Every structure is written in structure tokens, then in C-alpha cells.
Amino acid sequence: MNKILVTGGFGFIGSYITEELLRNKYEVIVADISDEHAVVGAKYIKCNILSNNDLNEVFNEDFDTIIHLAGFSSLRESVKNPSLTISLNTLSTTSILELAIKKGVKKFIYGSSAYANSNKGSFYGISKLASEKIVEEFNRKFNLNYLILRYGSVYSEKESQNNYMYNLIANALDKGSIYHHSDGLELREYIHAQDVARLTVQVMENKEYSNESFILTGIEQYTRLQLFQMIKEISGKDIMINTSKQEDKTQYKLSPYSFQPSSARKLIANPQIDLGQGLLDIIRKINSDEIKADL
Secondary structure, X not given: OOEEEEEOOOOHHHHHHHHHHHHOOOEEEXXXXXXXXXXXXXXXXXXXOOOHHHHHHHOOOOOOEEEEOOOOOOHHHHHHOHHHHHHHHHHHXXXXXXXXXXXXXXXXXXXXXXXXXXXXXHHHHHHHHHHHHHHHHHHXXXXXXXXXXXXXXXXXXXXXXXXXXXHHHHHHHHHOEEEOOOOOOOEEOEEEHHHXXXXXXXXXXXXXXXXXXXXXXXXXXXXXXXXXXXXXXXXXXXXXXXXXXXXXXOOXXXXXXXXXXXXXXXXXXXXXXXXXXXXXXXXXXXXXXXXXXXX
């Protein structure tokens, strides 16, 4: 297992996993629609996962393990684009699984979401759950070894449209305020993308883990209000925090577990990047970028 295909390997979570694989001396092939955030050392193949021609070109390469991360990643946007969400997340996953069987891939690792456990998450959560069930069925019918990794609330100091924490802080520092569309009492267990990447590679390498689901999440729970207050204190800025009494019906409040599609073991990184340190790193990165822009 020396050559690994990572679909979406230059995305927010994918770039960290690609870097971790390279650090561990794997050869990495990245199939992504863009190389804007390319990772040095990985072989890149431009690929739209909805294109059969693009996928066939990718599968001409030599690899025996797939980490599948590409797809539609915005919960809110999925409400506006249900057909695109299902196409990118579920239909494309099925196409990749079919090609994996033909190629004789030994292990398929699917990057899912905590929303696969929930009746929240709208079409995004539905697409992730459907994809999980399809992965499991490919195991039953074709004996494809798999791992399902349900990623929780992932953050880092890397700028990305999918990095909620970074965008929240950048906007707060710019406008001097935070507006949250709900009451702010929702609980989250934040985990740094570097910890997610380390756990992903560790699970992949552990021969005891086979045909299982895992939840990758942080150690401690924080409400959104606690997070906002931490950002305010760590930044040293007079940030105004505003919340709403409206309930966000697309996201879970206390727990994603509305129902359990299949059992999953919870994994936490030890040691783990502390949330406060992570927030400080984001604030430093944003301030550094602003200074560079002014020069």
C-alpha cells in the first residue's frame, strides 16, 4: 500500500491528508477539479468526478488504495442544489466504486460526515448516508475492504470556503462583530485538520480496522457562544456578538445522532491541537496576511 489515490486531495481536509501521506512516505495521486491549492510532491490529475472520461483517465494510474473526499461539501448550499448534491456525493461515489472493483483496489476509504447520523443536514446529510450504505453494499457484494470516516467540526488556519472557523474569525476581525443565525447554544467538538489527517492515516494503516465506521472529532464540547467569546478574548478586539432566537433546522443542536445508520467508533487525537491554540494560529495567519497585503 505505497500508492494512494486521494480524490479531492487539494481541498480543505484533503490537502492536510495529502501532506500527511507524503510525510509518511506514500506516493500520492490527487484527483481534483483544481490545483489552486496544490500540495508539492503529489501527482495531480485534473478531474471532474461527474465526468466518466476524467475518471477513466484517473483509473489508468497505478494505486491500490483510494481515499475518496471529493464531492459537494456545503450543507447550506445543498438545500439550494439537491440534484447537484446527490450527483456529486452519491452518484459519483458509486461510479468510483465500480471502477475500484474493476481495478482490483484493496481498500476504499470514504470521507463522510457526522450529518450521516442525523435527520438534520438536509440533502447533504442524506447524500452522505446514501453513499455510506452504497459503500457497505459494495463490500457485501464484491468484498471491497472499506473504512468510513465521519468527520466532525474540522477547522484550521488555512483559508478555504469550507473552513467555517477561519471565515468566522476573518469576518469578525474585519467587521468587528459576529452575527449568528441561531441562539448559539449548539454544541460542537472541534478538531484541527492536522489531527484529522493524522487519524485518517493511522486508521488506514491499522490492519485491525476493516469494514468499520469511525467518527473523528474533538475531545471537548463548546457552544457556539463559548467559541465566539474565545475568539473575542484571544484576538483582544472589541467584537460584538449577536445571536438570533430562530432555530436553525438544517443543523443539529446538541448531537448529530438522530438515528444510527450503522455503529461507529469515535476516534480522538492524542495529543490533540488545543482549540485555543488553533484559534490563535488563525488570528495570527489573518493578521499576517493583512500586513503582507499592505506592503
